[in-house]
Amino acid sequence: MNLLDILLMIPAAGALLTLVLPADNPGLVRKFALFVSLVVFLFSLGLAGPVAGNAGKYTFETNVPWIESPAIRYHVGVDGLSLWLVILSTFLTPICVLVSWRHIEDRVKEFHAFLLFLLFGVIGVFVALDLFLFFVFWEVSLVPMYFLIGIWGHDRRIYAAVKFFLYTMAGSALMLAAMIWIYNRAGTFDLPLLLDMLRTGQLSLTAQEGFWLFLAFFIAFAIKVPLFPLHTWLPDAHGEAPTAGSVMLASVLLKLGTYGLVRISLPLFPEAARANAGWIIALAITGIIYGALVAMVQPNMKRLVAYSSVSHLGFVVLGIFTFTQAGMDGAVYQMLNHGISTGALFILVGLLYERRHSLEIADYGGVGAVAPWLSAMFVITSLASIGLPMLNNFVGEFLVLVGAAQARFLYAVLAGTGVILSAVYMLWLVQRAFYGPAPEPVRSHVTDMNLREWALVTPLIVMMIWMGVGPQSFLPSISSGSRQVLELVLDQPQTEKPAQEVAHAR
Amino acid sequence: MPVSFVPTPQELLRFSPEILLSIVATALMLAESMLKPGSRTKLAAAAFLALAGAVALAAMAAGDPGPAFSNLLVVDGFSTFFRILVCLAGMLVVLISANYLRQENHDSGEYYALILYSIAGQCLMAASNELIMLFIGLECSSIASYVLAGYLRDDKRNNEAALKYFLLGSFASAFFLYGVAWLWGATGTTSLSEVRRLILDPSSGASQTMVAAAAGMLLVGLAFKVSAAPFQMWAPDVYQGAPAPVAAFLSVGPKAAAFAMFLRILMTAFAPMRERWEPVLWAVALATMVIGNFAALHQTNVKRLLAYSSIAHAGYVLVALTAMSDTGAAAAMFYLAAYAFMNLGAFAVVTHVAGRGERHVELADLAGLSRRSPAMAAVLSIFLLSLTGVPLTAGFFGKFYIFKAALDADLVWLAVLGLLNSAVAAYYYLRIIVMMYMHEPSAGMPELPAAAAGLRWALAASVAGTFVLGVAPSLVLDYANASAPLLR
Numbered sequence: 006m007n008l009l010d011i012l013l014m015i016p017a018a019g020a021l022l023t024l025v026l027p028a029d030n031p032g033l034v035r036k037f038a039l040f041v042s043l044v045v046f047l048f049s050l051g052l053a054g055p056v057a058g059n060a061g062k063y064t065f066e067t068n069v070p071w072i073e074s075p076a077i078r079y080h081v082g083v084d085g086l087s088l089w090l091v092i093l094s095t096f097l098t099p100i101c102v103l104v105s106w107r108h109i110e111d112r113v114k115e116f117h118a119f120l121l122f123l124l125f126g127v128i129g130v131f132v133a134l135d136l137f138l139f140f141v142f143w144e145v146s147l148v149p150m151y152f153l154i155g156i157w158g159h160d161r162r163i164y165a166a167v168k169f170f171l172y173t174m175a176g177s178a179l180m181l182a183a184m185i186w187i188y189n190r191a192g193t194f195d196l197p198l199l200l201d202m203l204r205t206g207q208l209s210l211t212a213q214e215g216f217w218l219f220l221a222f223f224i225a226f227a228i229k230v231p232l233f234p235l236h237t238w239l240p241d242a243h244g245e246a247p248t249a250g251s252v253m254l255a256s257v258l259l260k261l262g263t264y265g266l267v268r269i270s271l272p273l274f275p276e277a278a279r280a281n282a283g284w285i286i287a288l289a290i291t292g293i294i295y296g297a298l299v300a301m302v303q304p305n306m307k308r309l310v311a312y313s314s315v316s317h318l319g320f321v322v323l324g325i326f327t328f329t330q331a332g333m334d335g336a337v338y339q340m341l342n343h344g345i346s347t348g349a350l351f352i353l354v355g356l357l358y359e360r361r362h363s364l365e366i367a368d369y370g371g372v373g374a375v376a377p378w379l380s381a382m383f384v385i386t387s388l389a390s391i392g393l394p395m396l397n398n399f400v401g402e403f404l405v406l407v408g409a410a411q412a413r414f415l416y417a418v419l420a421g422t423g424v425i426l427s428a429v430y431m432l433w434l435v436q437r438a439f440y441g442p443a444p445e446p447v448r449s450h451v452t453d454m455n456l457r458e459w460a461l462v463t464p465l466i467v468m469m470i471w472m473g474v475g476p477q478s479f480l481p482s483i484s485s486g487s488r489q490v491l492e493l494v495l496d497q498p499q500t501e502k503p504a505q506e507v508a509h510a511r
Numbered sequence: 512m513p514v515s516f517v518p519t520p521q522e523l524l525r526f527s528p529e530i531l532l533s534i535v536a537t538a539l540m541l542a543e544s545m546l547k548p549g550s551r552t553k554l555a556a557a558a559f560l561a562l563a564g565a566v567a568l569a570a571m572a573a574g575d576p577g578p579a580f581s582n583l584l585v586v587d588g589f590s591t592f593f594r595i596l597v598c599l600a601g602m603l604v605v606l607i608s609a610n611y612l613r614q615e616n617h618d619s620g621e622y623y624a625l626i627l628y629s630i631a632g633q634c635l636m637a638a639s640n641e642l643i644m645l646f647i648g649l650e651c652s653s654i655a656s657y658v659l660a661g662y663l664r665d666d667k668r669n670n671e672a673a674l675k676y677f678l679l680g681s682f683a684s685a686f687f688l689y690g691v692a693w694l695w696g697a698t699g700t701t702s703l704s705e706v707r708r709l710i711l712d713p714s715s716g717a718s719q720t721m722v723a724a725a726a727g728m729l730l731v732g733l734a735f736k737v738s739a740a741p742f743q744m745w746a747p748d749v750y751q752g753a754p755a756p757v758a759a760f761l762s763v764g765p766k767a768a769a770f771a772m773f774l775r776i777l778m779t780a781f782a783p784m785r786e787r788w789e790p791v792l793w794a795v796a797l798a799t800m801v802i803g804n805f806a807a808l809h810q811t812n813v814k815r816l817l818a819y820s821s822i823a824h825a826g827y828v829l830v831a832l833t834a835m836s837d838t839g840a841a842a843a844m845f846y847l848a849a850y851a852f853m854n855l856g857a858f859a860v861v862t863h864v865a866g867r868g869e870r871h872v873e874l875a876d877l878a879g880l881s882r883r884s885p886a887m888a889a890v891l892s893i894f895l896l897s898l899t900g901v902p903l904t905a906g907f908f909g910k911f912y913i914f915k916a917a918l919d920a921d922l923v924w925l926a927v928l929g930l931l932n933s934a935v936a937a938y939y940y941l942r943i944i945v946m947m948y949m950h951e952p953s954a955g956m957p958e959l960p961a962a963a964a965g966l967r968w969a970l971a972a973s974v975a976g977t978f979v980l981g982v983a984p985s986l987v988l989d990y991a992n993a994s995a996p997l998l999r
Binding site for chain 1: 609881884896899901902903907913914915918919923926927930931933934937938941942944945948983984985988992
């Protein structure tokens, strides 16, 4: 039993314990959930040191049989690819508890139990090294999110929750079929073992097999990412979820898809990945531009941020399928950036909603005059989201664009327009909501941030700046993780060239 | 070997579960007239203990496997699995029924006696090695079930259900029997292993056409009993009309036994005709899944919805049968065990929520159940998620093994279509969860009484079964894997 196993156990145990707390004491439930999530966060920080020192390999590995026949193993481990995604999830959970402190008043116990259970599921996905275990956690993370949207969401929550569930379920059905196919060929679900077998030729997939299997996994992941044109569940789910749900959904759950691409699709099906990169990149770029254009015309803030996610995640997919070191590093880094900055955007929009009880941009205006600090935080976050240098998104997007340019210059040009468009929709949002004359309801309802709200926004702002100024704290471990993947995809050792360019770029 | 009609003690021991069940069932009918009206709970207790005893005896008999009664019956791992399964399901049904019958003022020994007779028949179905014996087991189970479906004789819905079940069921039995007769005409035997030998032996002179026609008729009868398309129409009406605990029973016990019978016939006698069966089963399995799932999408009555869902689940099991392999048989066995827990559990909750006279069986009546009774809503959600096939529940591994078996047998399209079907199924199971958790209770719903002890135990056992099979499936699967090859 190592640190990682404990890290998986605490949120699961916490979720169960939350359920047995007295129902008439919501304060206690909130404090308990906050405590558990903070403990998980602190424990997860313990992963950073050992993993970063040895990021190309799996650390904290546990590998014990779960089911004998078919051979399914509880095989978990962390490497440079998953490390920061785990920490991102544990970092955001206490913030989600805090952001729901006032907002969630109904069925507080169930809410926090689901939130902790969701954490259990997503950590599991990021650390699972057995395909089957990965699938189990993948599905397990679906259920609490469904309830979070469906019970505590806005008006059209039921439609959004069911749509979310069914989309993911359809994708997972294909993924499960593909996994079983692989198992029938190889006799194992163990990912490192499968990669070994592929390398030594014990397992070889025909081109046709490889294509169909790749496609099955790809559809499952692309739905989750979501990649254009499979994104239509996302604006609904985001738009209707409660703040904490939107944050977890955007910041963590979408990353399950992109993580799956990097962890499973590319290494297992390198030929198919290379052969199909063309149209996937085309979809990614379409998504970048389409998401941005649609975001521009959204009257609803949450939906605007949701469409901006479609655009941002397009960058991640683009980076991954350039098969360059810079692109891959940028993609993984961008997963974290998007988690921080979009999470912050949803939180700030949530704070506005708690005050004014509206998500329509038209209901706002002049917030800057009545709540200057709130506006300042929003502006910083928007700038980060746009990709202003010195803030986090810049680094990721820059690396992705470098990678895209290395692959084909046209990709970089087209994707670059997404960066410009993001400035348009974000700044326009800021202008309409925070400047200009403040209508009467805004003046009477919108107040500036209180202590609790500072406590949950500050860490996010700090991270935006840290990840923008000091990417060297994160990138080396990401690079060594992604170099492993690249070697498998390109079938050749990669030279040591981790995102050095970033340092120069700044 | 000279045929002796006097059973040896060994044979009697092998069939002690059926003997015990029949004796207790008869005793219950007699005892009822001697009991004071207030002490009817003793009858339920006696039935429960008889079933528990039958489980123990079946487990004991498994230590000494072999044929009995001139090879008419056989005790092997396969029959033991199904005997224990139907008896356990019977125990859960008894627990669910006790309070229901009291509530409907119909508490009587007759009910429990019928359940026991039916289960004895199902045990025989699982253990028969010969077509006539199979038919006797089938009828024993079916006739008791017909009566049970119409048990509340003053209730119109019950009467309709019973009549429909009886007419269509007898029709199916007739088909089955006619098939047996044809097979006998073609081969001169009703023993499954003999039939297999004669089909394999080209010099036997058995007409392939005759055998195939007989097989077709057997298939019709079996498809009826497992509610497979295109013979599934009776199931929704019967499940909806029958008393809720009986519907629970019908969806699990007789169905599991019918599948046991289906498997045995398919894997022994007709295994050599694999190529002919496969396309038929393929189409039947797919049609059953599609009809069950798509029809369930629009249902507003929970019992009817669960009936269509049970048709869809029969479709999944048929996918395992289509694979016609040992892994397929094991997957079907595991699935039926998993299904027994989750479906009985779901029906148990419906029984409780329905209230006196089953007035509240519409989907809308479940609105806001999470507020009226958080525990009931939570356990029903667990069963529904398991029926959907979410990991860490029994239903997930059930589906997993079935579709794995299908892929093993190169039935790629059937597996993919089946998996997509289970995504469709998620929709209607979610609808119930949506009702319970995301809608407010409608005004004027009566307060839900606390659940009776029996029902609570049944629910606890079902939840435990659902999770145990979902986390440690090897417990059952290893046994199923070990006993599936014994079929021949």
